Amino acid sequence: xxxxxxxxxxxxxxxxxxxxxxxxxxxxxxxxxxxxxxxxxxxxxxxxxxxxxxxxxxxxxxxxxxxxxxxxxxxxxxxxxxxxxxxxxxxxxxxxxxxxxxxxxxxxxxxxxxxxxxxxxxxxxxxxxxxxxxxxxxxxxxxxxxxxxxxxxxxxxxxxxxxxxxxxxxxxxxxxxxxxxxxxxxxxxxxxxxxxxxxxxxxxxxxxxxxxxxxxxxxxxxxxxxxxxxxxxxxxxxxxxxxxxxxxxxxxxxxxxxxxxxxxxxxxxxxxxxxxxxxxxxxxxxxxxxxxxxxxxxxxxxxxxxxxxxxxxxxxxxxxxxxxxxxxxxxxxxxxxxxx
Ligand code: 5GP
Ligand code: MN
Numbered sequence: 001x002x003x004x005x006x007x008x009x010x011x012x013x014x015x016x017x018x019x020x021x022x023x024x025x026x027x028x029x030x031x032x033x034x035x036x037x038x039x040x041x042x043x044x045x046x047x048x049x050x051x052x053x054x055x056x057x058x059x060x061x062x063x064x065x066x067x068x069x070x071x072x073x074x075x076x077x078x079x080x081x082x083x084x085x086x087x088x089x090x091x092x093x094x095x096x097x098x099x100x101x102x103x104x105x106x107x108x109x110x111x112x113x114x115x116x117x118x119x120x121x122x123x124x125x126x127x128x129x130x131x132x133x134x135x136x137x138x139x140x141x142x143x144x145x146x147x148x149x150x151x152x153x154x155x156x157x158x159x160x161x162x163x164x165x166x167x168x169x170x171x172x173x174x175x176x177x178x179x180x181x182x183x184x185x186x187x188x189x190x191x192x193x194x195x196x197x198x199x200x201x202x203x204x205x206x207x208x209x210x211x212x213x214x215x216x217x218x219x220x221x222x223x224x225x226x227x228x229x230x231x232x233x234x235x236x237x238x239x240x241x242x243x244x245x246x247x248x249x250x251x252x253x254x255x256x257x258x259x260x261x262x263x264x265x266x267x268x269x270x271x272x273x274x275x276x277x278x279x280x281x282x283x284x285x286x287x288x289x290x291x292x293x294x295x296x297x298x299x300x301x302x303x304x305x306x307x308x309x310x311x312x313x314x315x316x317x318x319x320x321x322x323x324x325x326x327x328x329x330x331x332x333x334x335x336x337x338x339x340x
Pocket of ligand 2 (some may be wrong): 030094120139172
C-alpha cells in the first residue's frame with residue numbers, strides 16, 4: 001500500500017466513526033473473512049463498525065469467528081439501510097463495481113459517507129475517495145492485512161481476526177497454489193499462524209465438511225462434464241432439476257469447476273448452473289496461463305473477475321446458453337490452443 005493511500009486512509013480514520021463494511025453478493029471466504037477481520041480491527045481502534053452482506057453466505061463458512069454479527073441485507077433491508085444511511089465511512093471489500101452488491105446498490109449509491117475500496121479484481125470503478133486496488137494480490141484478506149500493517153495496527157490482530165484472514169487467503173489461493181500466491185503471501189500466513197491460527201482446523205472446517213447430498217451432486221456434475229480437446233476446454237452443466245434432486249444448498253457447487261480445469265491439457269473450464277428463481281444461468285469461468293476469463297466473461301456473459309477466475313451470467317435458458325457458448329469458441333481457438 002503506497003504512502004498517499006495510507007495518508008488518506010489514516011486521515012479518514014483519525015476520529016472515531018460509524019463505519020459500514022460491505023462485501024459482494026454471494027459472499028465467499030475472502031469476502032466474509034476480509035470484512036469481519038477489518039471490522040474487528042476498526043472496532044478495536046475505537047470505531048463502530050458493522051459488516052453488511054447483500055445476501056447470506058454458505059454453511060461451510062458459518063463456523064467463522066464473529067460471523068453471527070454479519071447483517072444480511074436481503075433479510076433485514078430496513079435495518080441495513082439505516083446503517084448505510086448513518087455511516088460516515090463505508091468500506092467496500094473484494095469487489096470492483098457497486099452493482100456487485102445486487103439490490104444493495106441503491107442505498108449505497110445514495111449514501112453520503114466517504115468510501116474506501118479494498119480489492120484485487122481488475123478494472124475497479126471510480127466511486128471511492130480512497131482506492132486500494134492491486135490485481136496482483138492473492139486475496140482481499142491479504143490486502144486487509146497490509147492495510148492494517150500500514151495503519152500501524154498489526155498488534156490489534158487477535159487469533160480470531162487472524163483466523164478470518166487466513167481463511168480468505170486460503171480459499172482465494174486454492175490453498176496457496178494459484179500464481180498470485182507470493183513469498184509475501186506466505187510471510188503474511190506465517191504471521192497469522194504466530195497470532196494463534198489453527199491452520200489444520202481451518203482446512204478441515206472448509207474442505208472436510210461435505211454432505212452426502214453435495215457428493216452426489218458432484219457425481220452428477222462430473223457425469224455432465226464435456227471435454228472439447230480441440231479448444232482445450234471443458235465445461236460442466238447443472239440444471240435446476242438436478243440441483244433440486246440433490247437438495248442443493250448454497251455453496252454446494254463451490255469448487256466444482258476446478259474438476260473441469262484439472263483435466264490434462266485443458267486451459268479453459270466453465271460451470272453453467274441454472275437458477276430458475278432468478279431466471280438466469282450463473283457461470284463460473286477458470287483458466288490456466290494467459291487466456292483471460294475476465295475478458296471473456298465481460299465480453300459475452302455480463303461478468304468479470306480476474307485473468308484466471310471470473311464469473312458471469314446468461315439470461316437465456318441453459319441449453320441456449322450452451323449453444324451460444326459453443327458458437328463463440330471458434331473465434332478464440334487460436335488463443336486457447338496457443339497456450340503452452
Ligand atoms: P466464482 O466463479 O467463484 O463465483 O467467481 C470467480 C471470481 O469472479 C471471483 O473473484 C468473483 O468475485 C468474480 N465474479 C463472480 N461473478 C461475477 C460477476 O457476475 N461479475 C464480476 N464482475 N465478477 C464476478
Ligand atoms: Mn477475493
